[in-house]
Amino acid sequence: MSELTRAIQETAQKLLQNKEVELVVGFAEGSLPLRNTPCFVRQPEEAQRLVWGYGCENNLANYLRQRPEKVAVVAKGCDSRSIVELIKENQIDRNKLVVIGVPCRGMIDRKKVTRLLAGKELLEAEIRDGQVVLKGKEFSESVPLEQLLHDTCLTCQHPNPVLFDIMMGEPVPVKEADSFVDVANFEVKAPAEKRAYLIQELSRCIRCYACRQACPMCFCEECFVDCSMPQWLSKSSLNVQDNVFFQAVRALHLAGRCVDCGACDRACPMGIDLRTLTRKMVKDVQELFGYTAGVSLDQKPPLAAPINTTSPATFNQDGR
Amino acid sequence: MLLNKGQLTDWLNQLMQAYQVFAPIKEGDYFCFKQINSGDQATLNYTNSKVPPKEVLFPRSEKLFCYRCENDGVQLTEQIDESKKIIVGLRPCDAKSFLLLDGVFKSDKYHDPYYLTRRNNTVLVGLGCNQPASTCFCTSLGGGPFATEGLDLLLVDIGDRYVVEVLTDRGRELLAGMELPAADQEAKETARRVKEGAALSTQVNLEGLKSKLDVIFYDPIWDLIHEKCLGCAACTYTCPTCHCFDIVDEAEGNEGCRIRNWDACMFPLFTLHGSGHNPRPTGKERFRQRVMHKFKYFVDNFNAIACVGCGRCIINCPVNLDIREVLAEIQGSEVRSDKQ
Ligand code: SF4
Ligand code: SF4
Ligand code: SF4
Ligand code: SF4
Ligand code: SF4
Numbered sequence: 195m196s197e198l199t200r201a202i203q204e205t206a207q208k209l210l211q212n213k214e215v216e217l218v219v220g221f222a223e224g225s226l227p228l229r230n231t232p233c234f235v236r237q238p239e240e241a242q243r244l245v246w247g248y249g250c251e252n253n254l255a256n257y258l259r260q261r262p263e264k265v266a267v268v269a270k271g272c273d274s275r276s277i278v279e280l281i282k283e284n285q286i287d288r289n290k291l292v293v294i295g296v297p298c299r300g301m302i303d304r305k306k307v308t309r310l311l312a313g314k315e316l317l318e319a320e321i322r323d324g325q326v327v328l329k330g331k332e333f334s335e336s337v338p339l340e341q342l343l344h345d346t347c348l349t350c351q352h353p354n355p356v357l358f359d360i361m362m363g364e365p366v367p368v369k370e371a372d373s374f375v376d377v378a379n380f381e382v383k384a385p386a387e388k389r390a391y392l393i394q395e396l397s398r399c400i401r402c403y404a405c406r407q408a409c410p411m412c413f414c415e416e417c418f419v420d421c422s423m424p425q426w427l428s429k430s431s432l433n434v435q436d437n438v439f440f441q442a443v444r445a446l447h448l449a450g451r452c453v454d455c456g457a458c459d460r461a462c463p464m465g466i467d468l469r470t471l472t473r474k475m476v477k478d479v480q481e482l483f484g485y486t487a488g489v490s491l492d493q494k495p496p497l498a499a500p501i502n503t504t505s506p507a508t509f510n511q512d513g514r
Numbered sequence: 515m516l517l518n519k520g521q522l523t524d525w526l527n528q529l530m531q532a533y534q535v536f537a538p539i540k541e542g543d544y545f546c547f548k549q550i551n552s553g554d555q556a557t558l559n560y561t562n563s564k565v566p567p568k569e570v571l572f573p574r575s576e577k578l579f580c581y582r583c584e585n586d587g588v589q590l591t592e593q594i595d596e597s598k599k600i601i602v603g604l605r606p607c608d609a610k611s612f613l614l615l616d617g618v619f620k621s622d623k624y625h626d627p628y629y630l631t632r633r634n635n636t637v638l639v640g641l642g643c644n645q646p647a648s649t650c651f652c653t654s655l656g657g658g659p660f661a662t663e664g665l666d667l668l669l670v671d672i673g674d675r676y677v678v679e680v681l682t683d684r685g686r687e688l689l690a691g692m693e694l695p696a697a698d699q700e701a702k703e704t705a706r707r708v709k710e711g712a713a714l715s716t717q718v719n720l721e722g723l724k725s726k727l728d729v730i731f732y733d734p735i736w737d738l739i740h741e742k743c744l745g746c747a748a749c750t751y752t753c754p755t756c757h758c759f760d761i762v763d764e765a766e767g768n769e770g771c772r773i774r775n776w777d778a779c780m781f782p783l784f785t786l787h788g789s790g791h792n793p794r795p796t797g798k799e800r801f802r803q804r805v806m807h808k809f810k811y812f813v814d815n816f817n818a819i820a821c822v823g824c825g826r827c828i829i830n831c832p833v834n835l836d837i838r839e840v841l842a843e844i845q846g847s848e849v850r851s852d853k854q
Binding site: 224225226229230231232233234252256257305308309313315317331398400401402403404406407408420422425428429430431432460461463464465 | 541542543544559560561564565574575577645647648649738741742744745746747748750751752760762764773775778781782783828829830832833834835836838839
């Protein structure tokens with residue numbers, strides 16, 4: 195990883211020095227173990243703050259919409275796919291963006307770490323040879339990295355950036371095709387069971403909207419949940435149905451636009467399973483329209499293309 | 515006094531006959547304060563709860579009153595919760611947060627009957643922190659892992675027993691009928707060692723912070739500090755001292771209720787005026803408000819910082835925007851004059 199860090203720092207420094215960009219958005223060392231944090235660099239000498247690690251889980255595409263200045267961004271696979279969708283939706287000007295692509299080996303899920311440590315606090319972590327050494331007060335445990343990666347990363351089909359101007363390091367191997375078993379397991383449930391599951395999960399929702407704010411594709415000037423005239427859904431959390439309604443509309447609104455980056459799921463402080471819903475949409479859009487969000491700049495989004503409702507099978511890769 | 519851990523369940527069950535009992539229970543990977551209906555649901559083996567027990571006294575959403583329009587006028591029913599409650603196992607920092615909230619809901623001008631009725635009817639049984647988290651910084655704010663301020667009883671975990679420190683008469687009443695033995699010399703010694711061992715790893719320097727904040731409203735530092743903030747309410751909704759709210763009517767046909775909901779300064783809607791003007795148009799002004807409210811305006815109004823150092827905002831922020839680092843950055847910043 196340190197090689198990638200060095201390469202990112204050098205690239206960022208050069209871009210700033212040569213005035214090719216005014217700002218580089220990347221990651222810096224975080225304040226908690228296994229955590230990196232978004233970082234904004236404007237001076238060449240500050241480029242050394244940039245790092246690459248297993249805690250670079252945020253989707254930096256979120257910071258690129260409607261930027262006046264010329265920006266470079268450090269982008270892993272999912273970030274790059276969001277960038278592609280945002281360009282298509284006229285939220286990012288391709289000519290004012292330099293994508294520093296980074297092949298991604300997956301990011302560590304701190305919730306999995308918390309679960310594994312069952313109450314013990316993580317104070318330090320070290321990663322080498324595919325093993326994560328978790329250390330705290332009076333304990334040290336070694337766990338295979340694979341066991342700690344986000345579920346999103348385990349099924350990710352595009353760890354290598356799909357769009358980039360400069361590529362850091364060698365591409366990483368792509369995993370077997372995503373089988374969507376998680377979604378399939380959900381689909382076979384009876385409607386009442388599905389409902390019960392969603393209600394159970396969303397009964398914990400505190401309506402903090404971290405899921406919405408963390409998603410690069412959620413950028414409406416006024417979100418329907420904030421709207422008070424008319425009031426589409428109640429502002430109070432007295433009724434769990436409204437929490438379900440909020441997530442249902444969010445997921446539907448992201449159908450064909452969601453790149454399955456998992457940023458919403460990661461942001462949720464209550465550990466609510468948002469992924470089942472968003473992935474259900476990803477799977478449906480793939481099956482119905484043959485469209486995978488964010489993989490190509492030329493492919494038209496399904497709702498922007500003429501739709502043939504009689505035989506979905508005739509959709510080709512161009513979405514026609 | 516001494517309470518055997520084995521007696522805890524019975525004690526809670528006994529309390530439940532006269533009180534609604536709220537205690538930390540495990541929900542998924544986290545702990546939350548919920549009303550329990552059997553003593554064995556409580557788990558006092560936790561570091562800190564996900565959402566603070568603030569919601570017991572100041573619920574996320576609460577009906578203030580309900581109304582029904584009738585031919586000859588409007589029928590109103592006030593909804594004041596007068597039930598007697600106990601919160602068991604709350605951390606000293608959370609107990610302190612109630613003292614701060616008291617200032618907000620009880621002033622010369624206004625007494626909030628909803629909060630204050632609950633507050634007066636709620637007894638607080640604290641639990642000292644044998645193992646503070648690395649994100650805890652209560653000692654920097656005048657608290658501590660075994661601070662007793664605001665509590666009626668404090669439990670100190672000494673292994674298989676709790677040393678119970680009685681702090682108020684209300685606390686003493688809770689133990690009536692229990693016939694607990696007084697703490698012996700050995701238990702007192704163990705409690706002392708436990709307290710000494712609970713060292714905090716984080717300190718935050720607050721010296722001179724207020725006088726800096728007094729003059730940096732227009733400082734360019736805010737342009738940079740907020741940049742990675744997403745503008746969600748993960749920090750404010752999990753903060754024990756945040757108390758902003760919004761009031762809405764939810765009605766159907768000719769009846770409805772007036773409901774008070776938590777609100778957050780981080781939302782764009784928070785200060786949006788009816789005219790369409792928003793004095794806090796971007797994340798910069800909103801983030802500044804969060805810091806200023808806690809560390810300056812609250813001090814101006816109530817002579818206390820509106821942070822108890824529980825560290826929840828640090829743990830829950832999706833982008834690791836750490837309030838400790840923000841304060842350090844402000845502390846290190848040059849002080850400029852407060853001019854635009
Ligand atoms: S909905 Fe979630 S998974 Fe999909 S793009 Fe948004 S943040 Fe990523
Ligand atoms: S982030 Fe989680 S708790 Fe917050 S609004 Fe979304 S689902 Fe609810
Ligand atoms: S500001 Fe953060 S540390 Fe302070 S009381 Fe609120 S959540 Fe706790
Ligand atoms: S901040 Fe202090 S009182 Fe609160 S949980 Fe941590 S150690 Fe305990
Ligand atoms: S500081 Fe973190 S938790 Fe708070 S609004 Fe910003 S992103 Fe959300």
